[in-house]
Amino acid sequence: MQQTGTKALHYETLVSAVKGSEATASQAFAAANAAFDVTEPLLLHINEYATFLGVDASLVSEAYYRCRPLFEEMDDSMVVLDPESPFWPxxxxxxxxxxxxxxxxxxxxxxxxxxxxxxxxxxxxxxxxxxxxxxxxxxxxxxxxxxxxxxxxxxxxxxxxxxxxxxxxxxxxxxxxxxxxxxxxxxxxxxxxxxxxxxxxxxxxxxxxxxxxxxxxxxxxxxxxxxxxxxxxxxxxxxxxxxxxxxxxxxxxxxxxxxxxxxxxxxxxxxxxxxxxxxxxxxxxxxxxxxxxxxKDGVGKPKQKAVQLDLFGSGSP
The missing domain is CATH 3.40.50.450 (Rossmann fold)
Known part of the structure; x- marks a missing residue:
């Protein structure tokens, strides 16, 4: 798995360990990235990850072993991008x-x-x-x-x-x-x-x-x-x-x-x-x-208050 894919796996492990909270996982991942190389095997730093998340290390371990096989099944044609990737938008x-x-x-x-x-x-x-x-x-x-x-x-x-x-x-x-x-x-x-x-x-x-x-x-x-x-x-x-x-x-x-x-x-x-x-x-x-x-300009009236739409409301895909 390439380095970006490894980082993505470790981040997704954190997301899974906190039941889908991207905000919590992002904060923990940023702290981890500042403390050590997040491309290194996750199990080397499992206690640090758990501390940054505020959860028991066993939850991180369980999440990792749940996520890893799914990442390993990714087709060779699938690419993982992060902000450092040349094609990141x-x-x-x-x-x-x-x-x-x-x-x-x-x-x-x-x-x-x-x-x-x-x-x-x-x-x-x-x-x-x-x-x-x-x-x-x-x-x-x-x-x-x-x-x-x-x-x-x-x-x-x-x-x-x-x-x-x-x-x-x-x-x-x-x-x-x-x-x-x-x-x-x-x-x-x-x-x-x-x-x-x-x-x-x-x-x-x-x-x-x-x-x-x-x-x-x-x-x-x-x-x-x-x-x-x-x-x-x-x-x-x-x-x-x-x-x-x-x-x-x-x-x-x-x-x-x-x-x-x-x-x-x-x-x-x-x-x-x-x-x-x-x-x-x-x-x-x-x-x-x-x-x-x-x-670099729109048309119509000056910008009014945007229509507020609930992100988590009842919408259909």
Missing amino acids: KQIDNFAYVPQFLYAQGNVSLLKEPSVSVIGTRSPSLEGRQLAQRTSLELGQAGFAVASGLALGIDGVAHKAALGLGYPTIAVIGTPLGSYYPGEHEELQKQISRQGLVVSRFSPAAKTQKWHFLLRNRLMSALSLASVVVEDRDGGGAVRQASFALEQKRYLFIYQESVDNQSVLWPRQFAGKSRVFVIKKPQDLPRLLNQALKN
Whole structure:
């Protein structure tokens, strides 16, 4: 196992020993890193790790032997990145819930390329599917990688549209790389790992939780220059990513037909805010985004208080 993978294993051991608390594990791991070489065998420093965590050493030992086999089963095509890795995406470093490590499979250089998230509901209308497809094609043609979350519906359409014409696509997933969720997208995930990039903040030892998919959306937004919500319901995962995008000083694109849809409230909550663009057709997207990036300015009214969305609320992946 390479040094970064070893560090990731030791960090994940600490996370497991404290029942998933990344904050506690991160503090302990930072203390350990300052005290000794964290690439050395964990058992050499088990008492120090336990002290930094404030738990009995037996808990650390049990966690280590639980996590190690799962790391050893990682495919050779899977890469572990940390902030010292050459392909680490620096654009995520200043956002909330930044991961200690990323797990990637595929063309990791895409993490250094400009990308835009194309996201939306798992149950889109026919018009929504067509709009997602055209959005991905316009972005790909303009030189942007299409990022999405590999979910059913809009996400899958966005990925497939990019793959269909050979444009780069990035799947940001809410599970470990060796898992497939939803099961219907197993082959799509494998195809993206060959032709694009699959990236996760969750280690092979992580047990998937519902709220992991909101952490996925936070990461996807931070990786992207902008998020395009094609179609979603009030309170949907894509709407929450819209809030994350503004929180992270990214751009947000909404289609006029969503704003005009009186059956949902979210588009009008965002329309008119700084860094939010309401567009009529996909062809407008690359031009307006490039213009915004050039001018370093948003459109609409001065920034208002962001819509507050509960990270641990009832959201669907």
